[in-house]
Amino acid sequence: MTSCWIDPIKTHLMTGWLPDDAQEVRQLSVRALRYSLIEGLMYKRSFVIPYLKCLRPLEAEEVLKESQEGICGQHLGGRALSHKITRLRFYMPTMFADANAYIKNVTDVREFTEYCNNNNIKLHFGWTSIGKQAGGSC
Known part of the structure; x- marks a missing residue:
């Protein structure tokens, strides 16, 4: 596996390892307080x-x-997708940016947007004053 953001924090939590630079030591020590190791897996703590799960x-x-x-x-948007991932109990520090970037590259979303643009269909969504679907099926 390649090195990523988890490795220095996990190493610090497992062995007490600290980097050589004093500023990095402080940053790592503060960041490590937000995480726990449970059966070898790293988790982000919250009140x-x-x-x-990281x-x-x-x-x-x-x-x-x-x-x-x-x-x-x-087929959610970027923000809703990042909140859904949080509800599924997963964490990554760049979750919101990653979700937005992923949504922009999803083929079916691009194809749908392109289809609407080519056919002069305006994309807008709104609420009805009644709050029900047409036909009262809800």
Whole structure:
């Protein structure tokens, strides 16, 4: 596996390792307080939500793909997708930016937007004053 953001924090939590630079020592010590190791896996701690499993970049790509397109896919926007991943109890520090970048590159979204633009269809969504679907099926 290639080195990623998890490795220095996990090494510090497992062995107490610290980098040589004093500023990096302080940054790592402060960052490490937000994480826990449970059975060899790193989790982000929080007071409000349960522990979130920390993901490496390849794992994060798989979670993004499965959340958007897989069995639990809903074709969400970037912000909603990042919140969904949090509700699924996963964490990556660049979650919001990664979700937005992933959404921009999803083929079906690009094709749909391109189709609408080519046919002069305006994309806008709004609420009805009643709050129900036409026909009262809800």
